[in-house]
Amino acid sequence: MRIDLTSEPRLLQILRGVVRCRALEAGVPEPEAERLALAVSEAAANVIRHTYGGREDARLALEIRTFPDRLEFVLEDWGPKVCLDQIRHRPLDDVRPGGLGTYFMNCFMDDCSYDPDFAEGNRLRMIKYRQREVAH
Amino acid sequence: MKVQVRNVEDVAIIDCSGDVDLYSSPRLREALLGQIRGGAKSVLVNMGEVGYIDSSGIATLVEGLQLSRTTKTRFGLYSLRSNARSVLELARLHKVFNLFETEQEALEKIGSVQPFGGL
Numbered sequence: 356m357r358i359d360l361t362s363e364p365r366l367l368q369i370l371r372g373v374v375r376c377r378a379l380e381a382g383v384p385e386p387e388a389e390r391l392a393l394a395v396s397e398a399a400a401n402v403i404r405h406t407y408g409g410r411e412d413a414r415l416a417l418e419i420r421t422f423p424d425r426l427e428f429v430l431e432d433w434g435p436k437v438c439l440d441q442i443r444h445r446p447l448d449d450v451r452p453g454g455l456g457t458y459f460m461n462c463f464m465d466d467c468s469y470d471p472d473f474a475e476g477n478r479l480r481m482i483k484y485r486q487r488e489v490a491h
Numbered sequence: 492m493k494v495q496v497r498n499v500e501d502v503a504i505i506d507c508s509g510d511v512d513l514y515s516s517p518r519l520r521e522a523l524l525g526q527i528r529g530g531a532k533s534v535l536v537n538m539g540e541v542g543y544i545d546s547s548g549i550a551t552l553v554e555g556l557q558l559s560r561t562t563k564t565r566f567g568l569y570s571l572r573s574n575a576r577s578v579l580e581l582a583r584l585h586k587v588f589n590l591f592e593t594e595q596e597a598l599e600k601i602g603s604v605q606p607f608g609g610l
Contacts, residue, residue: 363514364512364513364514365514367512367513367514368510368512368514371510371543389543389574393543393545393578396512396545397545397546400512400513400545400546400547403513404513447582447583448583450553450556450584450587451553451557452550452551452553452554452557454546455546455549455550455582456545456546456547458546458581458582459545459546459578459581459582462581
């Protein structure tokens with residue numbers, strides 16, 4: 356499924372609801388669905404704050420793909436290219452406001468990567484692998 | 492998200508409910524920093540109705556903590572739900588904040604007349 360929305364911070368709550376709902380439908384346990392919703396919301400918040408500089412009339416799109424072994428969340432924006440060198444969370448022992456969004460994304464997703472072939476803006480692909488059943 | 496401020500003796504309590512995220516955290520920030528700058532001796536944030544908090548909400552709480560240290564205001568959080576607590580723990584901030592289980596406990600510890608830094 357794919358949803359398109361504007362870069363209004365108030366819409367993050369709806370985005371989280373969609374992620375949470377889709378993850379639950381795909382059989383993800385509720386606590387993990389919450390964590391996935393947080394990770395995607397942080398990614399979208401980063402786009403709103405940093406890529407769009409707080410503009411609320413820009414575009415965002417989220418595509419959620421479910422596979423037998425994983426869930427993929429693909430977030431697209433049409434802003435300036437992200438400088439990968441500048442995406443770094445703050446050291447956790449350096450207690451100050453900010454700098455944790457990317458950390459939470461990396462904690463809750465198994466892989467986060469940008470598509471270098473998406474020329475119009477940024478396409479962030481976040482993957483969460485399903486936990487395998489333990490054979491008894 | 493809703494933010495309401497009430498006073499119990501000389502402690503300002505900020506009752507916060509709903510999602511604290513990029514959209515709503517400025518309201519919490521305004522209330523929190525406003526109370527600290529306004530000269531409250533002690534400020535508590537009631538997190539009992541907060542079902543979700545993201546990095547911008549955490550940043551707001553850290554900002555409040557830092558300002559409270561500057562102004563020597565006692566500051567704490569109480570009634571954190573599991574989601575909010577786990578996010579704080581993940582960010583290794585659970586030992587940085589004064590966290591309490593209940594309002595009564597928070598008032599007893601934060602509201603007591605002990606020198607700042609006793610917590």
